[in-house]
Amino acid sequence: MRLAQLIVLGLVMGVAAGWWLQRDGAPSDDTGARPLAVAQTSAAADSARAVPVEQATTAIAAPAPAATGDTPSGLLLPVQGITPSQLQDTFTDARSEGRVHDAIDIMAAAGTPVLAVADGHVEKLFDSERGGLTVYQFEPSGRWCYYYAHLQRYADGLAEKQTIKRGDVIGYVGSTGNANPEAPHLHFEVHVLGPEKQWWKGESINPYPLLKKGD
Incomplete structure (x- = not known):
């Protein structure tokens, strides 16, 4: 009986010793697993980041130019x-600071009347550092904005949201803002308005060919 117990005990100790030797001698799975996990995590993160970057690129893409004839x-x-x-x-x-002139300058003597180019309303009267006394006019459909700058003064009684007609006097040629006092002129812009209809935004289009067709 005692002999059988000794044999069983010996077998148990042998199995235990073999297990300890295998544990100490075998390479740890952790040392290999960690870099793989990190690599997979990094790849997944890069993939996840790639989607927002593409979406952001699409979001900040320059707006398409106005359609021909628009x-x-x-x-x-x-x-x-x-x-x-x-x-x-x-x-x-x-222009200075790498800017491009998104307007036409119409030279005239100071005090020359400035006329509304079309029917519409005064969206904003604004005194800016560069533009001086300015008028933002929206036409009735809300598709275009007309911007008049460097005015000497506004026409008497001109007010925001006021309806104006083509040919109405809205101000007078001047050199306010950053204009040269020795060269008074009207700085005139035409903007294609976006869906937000914000007077300080819009895609500039060249007024020159539009005015050459006018009266």
Whole structure:
């Protein structure tokens, strides 16, 4: 009986010793598993980051230009006494700080009346550092905004949300803002409005060919 117990005890000790030897001698799974897990996690993170980057790229993509023919027509030349033949296309002229001139400058004597180019309403009257005294006009459909800048003063009684008609005097040529006092002029822009209809936003289009077709 005692002999049988000794044999069983010996077998148990042998199995235990073999298990300890195998544990101590075998390479740890953790040392190999961790880099793999990190690599998989990193790859998954990179993949997850890739989607927002693509989405962001799409979100900040430049808006498509206005469709051909999607421009206002029948605009009145906005400076009294100036003819289409006197206009110069200054739309892409370079400006300070790397800016591009998104407008046409119409040279005229200070105090010359500035006229509304179309029917619409005064969306905003604003005195800015660069533009000086300015008028933002929306036309009735809300598709286009007309911007008049460097005004000497506004027409008497002009107010925001006021309805104006093509040819109405809205102000007078000046050199307020960053304009050269020795070269008074009207800075005039045309914007294609987005769905938000915000007066400080919009895609600029060249006013020169539009005014050349006017009266």
